[in-house]
Amino acid sequence: MPELPEMETYRQQLAPLIQGVPITGVEVTRPKSLNVEPEQFAQLLRGNRILQINRRAKHLLFILATGELLVLHLMLGGWMYVGSDEDKPDRTFQVTIHFGAKSLYFIGLRLGYLHVHLPEEAEAIFKKLGPEPLQADFTFERFRQTLQGKRGNLKVTLVDQSVISGIGNCYSDEICFYAQLLPTRKINDLSEEELQRLYQSMRTVLLEAIRYGGYMESPLYAGDRLTGGFDSRCRVYDREGEPCVRCGHPLVFEEVSSRKCFYCANCQA
DNA sequence: AGTTATACCCGGACGC
């Protein structure tokens, strides 16, 4: 599922492919993906250009030459492909944006969406989100302050977008594993040393995931060797029963706060 | 502040 590293991978790879290229047409087969009428959407985009692609948490922001933003959230299982009629995936496209011969296909948008906003509207939406975990000014000191007074468990706190933004179900497990902390630990029970481990692990895991292209089933374009490169490097997520890479004990699956949760019961404490 | 429940949504995998 697309979390911060996946969206960051998309952002980096998408930029050189579509930035500045005139939009020649739009197709919408799922109007619910949009917050405006499909005709209005097409009218706004046709002849327009995406000048820049930014990311905020799990959102991608396509900045149009005319000043509006397209705010993308892939939610569960959404993904994208850039290609042409010849090599496009055999899937249902909810939205397609054509850039001459090549097209950007949006796939698996069930709860996902592509919304048109003015910059100030987007800002208001993003105000509810917690800090970006990888932003340079999100120091350990700020991290500690952010978690100050929290009493929930590690898992539920890490995936809470209003506390820290961008981390989802997969990376919360990976971060806990790297930090050798049980996802069920209470935030307020963590020692100073454990908090530091958690902070370092958060940065290390997210940066590694971005470097290897995140956790995705499908490439972004033909010949893409980066997207999904982190799949095989996931240490615990969806690996119930497999031996822990650190100690060899079989990994455990448990529902924690009604979420899928994977961890090593032997070397996480 | 935490915890729990519920609705949202539908493609595609799977079973027969």
Added chain:
DNA sequence: TGCGTCCGGGTATAAC
């Protein structure tokens, strides 16, 4: 091949 069934899971919101 074809048709019916059901799952997944982040987010918003409400109730306690």
